[in-house]
Each structure stands twice: as C-alpha cells, then as structure tokens.
Amino acid sequence: MLSSWRHWLVVFFLGLAACGEGVEPQTDDALSERQDSLAPVRLRLMAANITSGNGQDYSLGHGTRIFQGTDPDVVMIQEFNYGSNSATDIRAFVDTAFGPQFAYYREGGAQIPNGIISRYPIIASGEWDDAQVSNRDFAWARIDIPGPKDLWAVSVHLLTASSSVRNTESAALVSFIQSNVPAGDYLVIGGDLNTDSRSEASFSTLSQVVTTAAPYPADKNGNTNTNASRAKPYDHVLVDTDLRQVQTSVVIGGSTFSSGLVVDTRVYTPISELSPALASDSGAASMQHMGIIKDFLIPGDAPVSTVTVTSPNGGESWTASSARSITWTSANVTNVKVEYTLDGSTWTVLSASTPASAGSLAWTLPSSQSTQARVRVTDTASASITDTSDGAFAITTTGGGTGSLIINEVLVNELGSDVAGEFVELVNTGSAAVSVGGWTVWDSGTMRHTFPAGTTVPAGGVVVVFGAAAGIPSGTPGAVACSTGTLSLTNGGDTVSVRNASGTIVDSVVLPSTLTGTDGVSANRSPDLGTGSTFVLHTTLSTQTTSPGRRANGSPF
Structure with missing residues (x-):
C-alpha cells in the first residue's frame, strides 16, 4: 500500500498535473506477479517513438505488437496518440499494449504528446515547458518502483532543427531536473533526442544529471543507431549513476544483450522471442524509429515483519x-x-x-x-x-459456563403484536461468574443475539434478551436488547438455544405449541432453575403471566 505521505503526494501532484491525462495509482495486487520483496527486482526501461503510418499515432498496431513482445515495465513514449485520443481510447491502447494494471501519464494540449506508461504506481506527474517547440513538452512521472527509492522518468522529444537548439533544450531539461528531482531518487531520461551523432553538445549537457558514455544498446547485428534508416543515434535511455551501477543484460527468450537492445524486428532472430511482434513491424510505412531497452536489477522492498x-x-x-x-x-x-x-x-x-x-x-x-x-x-x-x-x-472456574448457564424462561407469544416484548431469560446457576462474551442465542437454526466481549453473568445472576429495547419493562434485572433487532420466535412451537463462543450448545429447549400459543404467557421451568425440570405455562406457577429477570413468584434470583 502507498504510505500516507505518498498518498498526499498523489493528491498534491494530481492538482499540478491537471492539464495532463491518465495518472492512475495502482494497488499492490497489480504488482504481485513481478515483485519479489526478498530479492532484487528486474526493471525494464524503454524509450519508444515507434508510431507508424501518416497520423503519428499507434492506431495501426505495429508499435503495439512491439510493446507486447518486449514487455517493458516503464516506457517513455513519444507521439502518444491513439484513435480519437479520448481518455477511453488512450486507456484502451494502454490496456492492449501493456495491460489494465498499468498506469500512464500523457501531457495535455500537445499535437504529438510525450508520456509515461508504468507497471508500477505513478505517484506524481506533470510536464516541464520546452520553450523551443510548440507541440510538446517534457513529460515526467514519479514512480513508486520496488525498493526504497522512487524512479523519476522523463519523456523527451527534441527538435530536428539543429544541434544547438537541441543543446538549448537539454540545458533547460537539466535545470528542471536539478530543481525538482531529489538527489536520492533514481532518474531516467528516455526518448527521441533526434541527435545526429553521439558527439553532440547535448550529451555533454545531459551528463550533468545522467550518464551518456558507452556501451550503447545494439540490435542483433550490433548496430547502435535507431532512426528508421538505422544511420543515426536518435533514441536513448539515459540513467543516473545510481541506476547505471545496477544495469544488467537484457534477456529475451534465449537471447542476451549485454548493453541493452535496439528493437528492430527486421533483424531480430528468432522473431518468435518477440511474439506477437512481426518481423515486418519495424519496417512498417512511416515507422518513426526503433525502441530502446535497458534492464536493471534494483534492490527490492525490505521484507515486512x-x-x-x-x-x-x-x-x-x-x-x-x-x-x-x-x-x-x-x-x-x-x-x-x-x-x-x-x-x-x-x-x-x-x-x-x-x-x-x-x-x-x-x-x-x-x-x-x-x-x-x-x-x-x-x-x-x-x-x-x-x-x-x-x-x-x-x-x-465453572467449566467455561457449560452446565451453569441455563434457559429458565421464554416468552414466545408476546402480548398483542409487538414482537419487541419477546424474551429469553438466562440464569447462572453456578457458583462463579460466567463470561458470555461471544456467546449467542438462537431461534431454531438462526442466530438472533450475540453478547459483546467482556459480558459476564455473575453467580446467581440473570440476563434477559428482549426482541428490542422498546419491549423491555422498566426495572427488569439484566435486560438487554437483541443484537440483531428481533428474536422472531415462532408461536406455533420453537426451539431456543444458547451457544458458547466456540459454537457449542450450552443449553437448548424445545417448546411445543401448547407452551407458545397463549398470548402474553411465557414458558417457565418448573421448578425455577431446575436443570432437569420441564417447561410449563407461567400461569401454572404464579398468578403472573411472565417474570423476566425474576423467579416465577416475582422474587429475585
């Protein structure tokens, strides 16, 4: 579960990110299949500008299949468009490409928006202004990955205009990161940098917050370039020093990529390892670039005791x-x-x-x-x-109450029609108090009353359970109202029992219709408190019709 401070971060940053879309914190259940708290957790990060067709979107399905085949945990996605771009359509795309348990953030008001898609809960998100371009910004998300640190993921799409413009964008991004990202958290910048070479000044600028040095991800043939023609290094997953220290090989099926993977389905063999991706997907008409993947083994959460x-x-x-x-x-x-x-x-x-x-x-x-x-x-x-x-x-000291608490009197057929007046009288005939917390009173096969924890009946004491508080006569000793609101005793004959907290019947009495059919007259043991005595109509023992909380003659127990 998210701790309380994380909850307030969610509330706070959702307000800041109101112009964006789709922040959806998850429950722990959604992570159970991927997260082992007793061992390091493999974290797969992906940068992806892999739209196809003329719409700069993912509607044609080529990129979707690549996502499904590579199974990333966190994606920094560019040109995050699908269908009509409604919340329903974007959610449908995320569900299909990744799964319904994934959260996402998509910047609002952009023609070709950047975004973050995450297997783990997004606890804060938003966008930082890219002043060099009007149709997208820098999208960021703070993600509650396993372990003690959060991951800050930043999705970027720099301009093709010139290397100097890209360096200006990179400098602005570095400034945002230095002002907002805690030094103790993990950081990844991922996306389409449109860099013509790895010697561009933007890499030197970005190296203030992430590592940009070799080795670099490569495809099956060792090619590290990522644009459609595979001639330039446009796309990158750049991480801070802490993450770089725990980088590990990308393993897909029987294939291992020690420095990360450039996903080009045209050269990947066997393509079945990327199923359902097709060999032709990376060569689809107007496919933007190749996806970039890096894997990391991060410390898992400390075990909870x-x-x-x-x-x-x-x-x-x-x-x-x-x-x-x-x-x-x-x-x-x-x-x-x-x-x-x-x-x-x-x-x-x-x-x-x-x-x-x-x-x-x-x-x-x-x-x-x-x-x-x-x-x-x-x-x-x-x-x-x-x-x-x-x-x-x-x-x-009374055997847990067995044999000491008995049913002594029962009024099944109340006077008139007010069932609140029905009652069951229980008397402790033992020599010590009996705790009845958790004990129950039953009408045939239905539980009607449960005594609260801590309830005791002293030696010689009495407790009378009435159908409802309104039916309790003033001054009745030991009177309580039925916890379910009604006893619902049956005038045509009934079985009443009391059971201890473990469900064992302590006492039970079968009352035939001859004892339940007289209006307002109870059934009482004859004599009072006789554990082996039979029940008779109260009027055979006294001129009174009932005596709840007292002996049949009206005297105290």
Whole structure:
C-alpha cells in the first residue's frame, strides 16, 4: 500500500498535473506477479517513438505488437496518440499494449504528446515547458518502483532543427531536473533526442544529471543507431549513476544483450522471442524509429515483519488451570515473546523467546478468574512488532459456563403484536461468574443475539434478551436488547438455544405449541432453575403471566 505521505503526494501532484491525462495509482495486487520483496527486482526501461503510418499515432498496431513482445515495465513514449485520443481510447491502447494494471501519464494540449506508461504506481506527474517547440513538452512521472527509492522518468522529444537548439533544450531539461528531482531518487531520461551523432553538445549537457558514455544498446547485428534508416543515434535511455551501477543484460527468450537492445524486428532472430511482434513491424510505412531497452536489477522492498494473535483473540471463556494453546501467525520474524495479562495492565511472561515459526505455545491457565484476560506476542528483535488479543477473554472456574448457564424462561407469544416484548431469560446457576462474551442465542437454526466481549453473568445472576429495547419493562434485572433487532420466535412451537463462543450448545429447549400459543404467557421451568425440570405455562406457577429477570413468584434470583 502507498504510505500516507505518498498518498498526499498523489493528491498534491494530481492538482499540478491537471492539464495532463491518465495518472492512475495502482494497488499492490497489480504488482504481485513481478515483485519479489526478498530479492532484487528486474526493471525494464524503454524509450519508444515507434508510431507508424501518416497520423503519428499507434492506431495501426505495429508499435503495439512491439510493446507486447518486449514487455517493458516503464516506457517513455513519444507521439502518444491513439484513435480519437479520448481518455477511453488512450486507456484502451494502454490496456492492449501493456495491460489494465498499468498506469500512464500523457501531457495535455500537445499535437504529438510525450508520456509515461508504468507497471508500477505513478505517484506524481506533470510536464516541464520546452520553450523551443510548440507541440510538446517534457513529460515526467514519479514512480513508486520496488525498493526504497522512487524512479523519476522523463519523456523527451527534441527538435530536428539543429544541434544547438537541441543543446538549448537539454540545458533547460537539466535545470528542471536539478530543481525538482531529489538527489536520492533514481532518474531516467528516455526518448527521441533526434541527435545526429553521439558527439553532440547535448550529451555533454545531459551528463550533468545522467550518464551518456558507452556501451550503447545494439540490435542483433550490433548496430547502435535507431532512426528508421538505422544511420543515426536518435533514441536513448539515459540513467543516473545510481541506476547505471545496477544495469544488467537484457534477456529475451534465449537471447542476451549485454548493453541493452535496439528493437528492430527486421533483424531480430528468432522473431518468435518477440511474439506477437512481426518481423515486418519495424519496417512498417512511416515507422518513426526503433525502441530502446535497458534492464536493471534494483534492490527490492525490505521484507515486512508482522505478528498476529489468532487465539485467544477475544470473547473466549476458558477454564482456570486447563491446558490450552496460544496461537499466532507471523512473517519475517525469528523469535517471539509470549505474555498474558489478567487485568489489562500487568503482564506475565510465559516465554521470553520461542520460535515464531512454531505458531503456538502450550499454556496451562492460571487458577485465578478474570474477565479481562488477554495475550500478547512480540518480536524479540523489535518491540514495535507486536500484537495483542483484539478483545478480552474470560478465565472461569465453572467449566467455561457449560452446565451453569441455563434457559429458565421464554416468552414466545408476546402480548398483542409487538414482537419487541419477546424474551429469553438466562440464569447462572453456578457458583462463579460466567463470561458470555461471544456467546449467542438462537431461534431454531438462526442466530438472533450475540453478547459483546467482556459480558459476564455473575453467580446467581440473570440476563434477559428482549426482541428490542422498546419491549423491555422498566426495572427488569439484566435486560438487554437483541443484537440483531428481533428474536422472531415462532408461536406455533420453537426451539431456543444458547451457544458458547466456540459454537457449542450450552443449553437448548424445545417448546411445543401448547407452551407458545397463549398470548402474553411465557414458558417457565418448573421448578425455577431446575436443570432437569420441564417447561410449563407461567400461569401454572404464579398468578403472573411472565417474570423476566425474576423467579416465577416475582422474587429475585
């Protein structure tokens, strides 16, 4: 993901680049197939003025096939025209030639615009004025390539007028770069310089910011020239010293080009290595120039270290002194420290160092009760890489609540038609508190209520789940509103159950229609709290029709 400062750069520079088109930051998923964070990443840079036909555009498909066959990561493209030049058409061209995951920037308002197309996210972009020409400028993009440095790519198309004009353009470009590009980032200038020879003054000028010395890319026959007739070195990929140090051979199929490649499909063999490009593509009518490719092995991103507690992670109810396991997941961590707390502030170390790859640690729980217990797992090499249970869990002395929390009373057929008055009464018949965080109340096969983490029912205590808050009578002990907004109990007979956080049924009662069909009269255990007793109509135990939160006779539990 882009860090927060990169996000604000995107917002800021999008405003600066409003006159251009197409900046599209990507998600990390789009890069997963190309980026290995544990090893150097191959980065293929390409300069391309490879339009064909009379329109100075890519509509005829010759350049598109060359792009597809060479598979570049970042292209500094010239004469960036296609179809009607609408945003839809330009996007379609990028999708076809490179892929829908690629981002692009295309300068606006230019007859033959320069642009940048990138496999990696473009986090800022724009254009610098080329005062010597009216139909294009210098297009630039800041790209979030793998590793700690960004890549600044500049797409240029200098004039054919004269070498002195080209040198003036180069001097202006150098000034822009020195004023805007951080010295610590990578820099590449790529494009059609229209240089008649490698001795032109513009190369000396550009050498202030990039390296211009040999060796130079060449085709299969060793020719380093790039114009259509292959007589002049028009096109270049020029990088700064940092990138030059990590330049590597271009490898395509079984072919290797130690200094980079001049892509001329007419002489490339076997042409199948550039599929779907055709041998005739570089010789198409009015094909401008040859594409130039250089490859680099840049350092990948530093591996991200993480630790995540998976259990207990909140809502569990574990028995004191029982044998359990603390579990976690981790990445790029060697050893972890494992701790627990019973009060949320005082931590006890279970293991000062255990292999992170084990993913679990056996734990015999303390004999003390707690409703605020949590565990914490921390990288022993970095205390900042740590994770704690998302919520509190309970340590109880009552077998985790099994057999101590029972369903004592249920009102299925509410008085009148207000289903908010339906309720399920649960009573803790044990001798210690029961944590019910994460426990659920079910109506037949449908979960109707979940108790929030940290909820406990004290020994002898009661909790009554009503269909909705509007149905709770004033003064009802332990009353809560159903978390889903309704209990939806069935008047023709129903099954009500309560389950613990792991999904085990703690108690369940089947209520026939004889106990659910009387309007406003609940079904109650007879006698109250009898774990083996049957349910009867409340009116057989008392003159009252219901007694939510109290015994059938109205007295407290």
